[in-house]
Amino acid sequence: MLNGINPLLTGELLNHLDAMGHSDSVLIVDAHFPAARLANRLVELPGTTSPEVLAAIRSVLPLDDSPAVDLMTSADGSVLPVQTELLRAARVESDAARFVDRFDFYRDAVDAYVIVRTGETRTYGCAIVRKGLVGIESA
Template identity: 55%
Template structure:
């Protein structure tokens, strides 16, 4: 245990976040997300919800300039209730991407973390900013 580090931030997750460079992406995905298929590097945190993990990650990860946050949106334009929680946790205005557009962006991300979140469309892609 480290002082001042959110308890959801495991050693492997912190190591990956530290290794990321400016504008590298990290996907925090729900349990339904095809993480192993799309991710170059993957972690699985089955006991964690996506909004909670996003809030924890934001304690150590500065965000890039726009677009700093992408959310997966369902076809038809309806906004899932979990999106409000993700936006609050990120502290950023999101860009909404359709499912397959989000999959394409996720395939380019540095890391994909699949959570235990069971709500659909609870997927967020953050881009790392510069640590000053």
């Protein structure tokens, strides 16, 4: 444990976040997401929710320029409660988010620097954030 570091940020996850470069992406995904198949680097945090993991990551990770966050478009196109929580955790307004088709989201996952699979059981509890410049807060 370290002072001032959210306990959800394991040493493994912190190492990946530190190694990421500008515009590299981290996916925070729900338990339904095919993370093991798509990830180049996978961190598993069972027993957590996507919003709490995203909030922990945002405590140390600055966001890249717009779009600040990508969320998966729900089946009916509505913004679901878990997505509202993800936006709040990311500290962005809904107009700073981009909603992408599920299969486009999967394609983006292949290029992610790291995927963090949570224990989130609500559907569409997935987000993509891109690392901004350290020392410059864009959100």
